[in-house]
Amino acid sequence: MTNRKPTAMSRMKQDYLRLKKDPVPYITAEPLPSNLLEWHYVVKGPEDSPYQGGYYHGTLLFPREFPFKPPSIYMLTPNGRFKTNTRLCLSISDFHPDTWNPTWSVGTILTGLLSFMLESTPTLGSTESSLYEKQQYAKKSLAFNLKNSNFRELFPQICDEINCRLKTQQQLLQATTTGNKLTTCSNSTGETVTGSNKAAKNYNNNNVNNAAGGTNGSLGGIAISDENDFNENSKNDNTNVNNHTNNKNSNSDSYCNWHSIYSNLIAIISFAIFALIVNYVIKNLN
Incomplete structure (x- = not known):
């Protein structure tokens, strides 16, 4: 023995x-x-x-x-x-x-x-x-x-690995289930992603810039303003249109139509980028 x-x-x-x-x-x-x-x-x-x-x-x-x-x-x-x-x-x-x-x-x-x-x-x-x-x-x-x-x-190293995965999962869950509040999470590449149920209207300029490769909070050179600024500008535009003379009505109407198309285009592009980012994070987690 x-x-x-x-x-x-x-x-x-x-x-x-x-x-x-x-x-x-x-x-x-x-x-x-x-x-x-x-x-x-x-x-x-x-x-x-x-x-x-x-x-x-x-x-x-x-x-x-x-x-x-x-x-x-x-x-x-x-x-x-x-x-x-x-x-x-x-x-x-x-x-x-x-x-x-x-x-x-x-x-x-x-x-x-x-x-x-x-x-x-x-x-x-x-x-x-x-x-x-x-x-x-x-x-x-x-x-x-x-x-x-x-x-x-x-197994301290495995514990660190598990904690990292749990943190990422929690952040992803918050990003996909939160209401009007913006939630920040990190994807597998270390980039910061901001999510909201109003992503088509409100999107953090820096995050759009990172995803699209733009600069100074722009998407392909097109500046993106927040929802409040956009609404305020729209109200000002409507007031100015009502005060214009008849000779300028046609130009004002043309400007409003262009502004509406421009705004809708930005909203669509922003939503598409947000959807791609979320899909990318989910694929990396799986």
């Missing part, structure tokens, strides 16, 4: 160095500082899978006889594939010591776990769920994992 413990510790250190040197795709793993036989892992949902965008936290509990005996495998984050806080019956877990291979490393174990997660084969500890349910679990996994103290301690 005393001879096997150093073997387990030595093997743990080897596997840890191997993972740092040659990381496994979609997987991060760290041993608990207070207990090297308890490892925590995070599986990032692969692209084009029901788990895309999700972060799945779990543990590997190694026996002192490792690598001669396999570990217990647990999933802690709700995911729609495995039950949480339940020993998983896999060929790489302690449910099947007869199929265990001592040459398998921590990376091998987690690669096998991810492979089985992407399948639909039932086993003890697995569960069934629809594609929609798995996608909802993926979205909820971000905030769920941040509640776990071990997760926060062992």
